[in-house]
Amino acid sequence: MKSNTASSTNKLNSNEFSSSYFTIISGLIRQHWSIPDTVPKNIEAIVAVRILSNGQVIIEGFEKSSGNTIFDSSVIRAIKKSSPLPPPKSEVIVGIRFKP
Amino acid sequence: MKGIFKTTKIIIILLFFNLISNSTFAEKIYIDITQPGIKKLSIALEGFEEISKVGKTIKEELEFTEYFKIYGPFPYRGEKFDPLLWKSADVEIVIRAVSFGKIDVKVYTVTTDVPIFTKDYPLQNNEYTGKIIASDIYRLLTGKNSPFFNQFTFVRKFKNSMGIFISNWNGTHIQDTGIRREIISKVVLKDNKIFYSSLQNKFWHIEFFDIFNKSNREIIKSRNLLKLGDVSNKYEIIYLESDGELSQIKILDLSGKNKTVSSSRWIDASPRFAPYYILLVSNRVGSPQIYQMSYDGLSIRRLTYQGRYNTEPTISPYGDKIAFSSLSAGFQINVLDLNFNMQTQITKDGNNEQPSFCPDGHFLTIMSDRSGKKEILLISSDGAVQKSLTHGYLPHCSR
Numbered sequence: 218m219k220s221n222t223a224s225s226t227n228k229l230n231s232n233e234f235s236s237s238y239f240t241i242i243s244g245l246i247r248q249h250w251s252i253p254d255t256v257p258k259n260i261e262a263i264v265a266v267r268i269l270s271n272g273q274v275i276i277e278g279f280e281k282s283s284g285n286t287i288f289d290s291s292v293i294r295a296i297k298k299s300s301p302l303p304p305p306k307s308e309v310i311v312g313i314r315f316k317p
Numbered sequence: 318m319k320g321i322f323k324t325t326k327i328i329i330i331l332l333f334f335n336l337i338s339n340s341t342f343a344e345k346i347y348i349d350i351t352q353p354g355i356k357k358l359s360i361a362l363e364g365f366e367e368i369s370k371v372g373k374t375i376k377e378e379l380e381f382t383e384y385f386k387i388y389g390p391f392p393y394r395g396e397k398f399d400p401l402l403w404k405s406a407d408v409e410i411v412i413r414a415v416s417f418g419k420i421d422v423k424v425y426t427v428t429t430d431v432p433i434f435t436k437d438y439p440l441q442n443n444e445y446t447g448k449i450i451a452s453d454i455y456r457l458l459t460g461k462n463s464p465f466f467n468q469f470t471f472v473r474k475f476k477n478s479m480g481i482f483i484s485n486w487n488g489t490h491i492q493d494t495g496i497r498r499e500i501i502s503k504v505v506l507k508d509n510k511i512f513y514s515s516l517q518n519k520f521w522h523i524e525f526f527d528i529f530n531k532s533n534r535e536i537i538k539s540r541n542l543l544k545l546g547d548v549s550n551k552y553e554i555i556y557l558e559s560d561g562e563l564s565q566i567k568i569l570d571l572s573g574k575n576k577t578v579s580s581s582r583w584i585d586a587s588p589r590f591a592p593y594y595i596l597l598v599s600n601r602v603g604s605p606q607i608y609q610m611s612y613d614g615l616s617i618r619r620l621t622y623q624g625r626y627n628t629e630p631t632i633s634p635y636g637d638k639i640a641f642s643s644l645s646a647g648f649q650i651n652v653l654d655l656n657f658n659m660q661t662q663i664t665k666d667g668n669n670e671q672p673s674f675c676p677d678g679h680f681l682t683i684m685s686d687r688s689g690k691k692e693i694l695l696i697s698s699d700g701a702v703q704k705s706l707t708h709g710y711l712p713h714c715s716r
């Protein structure tokens with residue numbers, strides 16, 4: 218966890234942005250995502266987020282709700298806990314698709 | 318001076334376009350996040366000071382399922398729910414109760430101040446009201462039917478006899494029915510009646526015991542082996558009768574009307590009612606396997622192909638799954654999804670037998686010797702929850 222936090226203070230170069238950046242932020246958000254065993258396994262939610270150039274994450278809203286309040290709440294918590302993310306080269310809008 | 322204005326204007330225009338391109342028209346990229354961590358759902362109870370028995374019951378019932386971690390009860394924190402008060406705590410759901418003339422229950426997630434559930438209950442500070450509220454919350458948070466009103470009947474062995482007992486769903490309230498027989502081979506709980514087959518004075522009997530009236534009634538008696546299989550909602554009884562050569566599956570109603578479904582020289586056993594057919598175990602391919610048979614006994618179809626010894630089937634209330642015990646490194650409980658024909662082993666330690674689907678469709682009671690003695694366990698149909706309830710065997714889960 219510490220190394221992830223440390224990396225978030227360094228801007229990633231342009232090569233990393235295209236491929237590795239999204240792998241890194243997926244991993245970071247996933248670390249903060251946990252769901253109760255009671256949640257069905259065949260649902261998904263898509264959340265649109267804006268990652269500012271300083272790494273702050275703004276949640277724009279659900280593009281697709283799972284229909285399960287607990288699941289939707291868990292993904293919002295995961296995103297909030299992950300902010301700030303490593304700063305991108307420039308502001309970027311990401312659709313994050315969560316699937317158990 | 319004019320040049321400076323012109324340069325400033327160009328910079329402003331460039332900044333404007335830069336802003337536009339970075340925000341409104343930025344290309345959206347999609348990423349997938351899968352395989353989340355699994356944890357218990359953290360719930361806080363707030364405002365149950367005046368109805369402590371209700372709060373205690375909700376906490377105990379929900380925690381026993383292993384799906385929830387309950388904090389509190391905490392004192393009522395004012396009329397308006399403030400998610401920020403819970404933000405730093407490890408809490409995801411808050412259940413608030415206000416008791417004034419009625420019990421007003423509201424459920425919140427800590428991401429919004431809008432309740433996801435609101436309902437009024439009669440102002441009764443007792444276990445029953447706690448179970449009703451816990452059931453609603455369980456259904457809300459899991460999408461499944463509540464197990465809290467399940468009960469199960471089971472058998473305990475004494476020095477020279479066996480006795481029948483009945484318990485609430487989590488084994489905390491156990492009653493002795495007082496029934497004692499030399500051998501008890503199967504027990505089925507249906508409403509307020511316990512049906513059972515037993516050996517007493519060299520005769521096999523099928524009887525039922527009325528829990529409310531504490532009265533016992535014999536339905537059938539024979540020197541042949543009689544083993545109860547199942548009881549339908551109309552109190553029809555399906556059972557096995559065997560003289561050592563012929564295995565007969567029969568259906569009997571409480572008026573004594575009898576019908577033979579099948580008669581064979583194979584060893585047929587463990588008949589169960591299913592929505593449109595009968596489940597049974599037969600060795601007609603050389604080893605015990607589970608079959609479905611039509612009510613007239615004319616057509617039969619094999620259901621299990623994995624494992625050399627599959628027995629003791631139980632069907633889920635919706636008829637979509639069967640659970641059974643299968644011999645592989647001891648007896649283990651397997652669940653077969655009939656829609657997808659997918660079989661999953663859900664136990665692994667010791668011998669695990671005698672599965673009985675509970676009416677909620679998610680939990681089962683089983684008998685296990687994993688701890689060194691025969692005890693009854695409550696397990697979930699995915700195997701994730703496995704909880705010891707009490708010592709005994711031959712459990713049958715009902716409502």
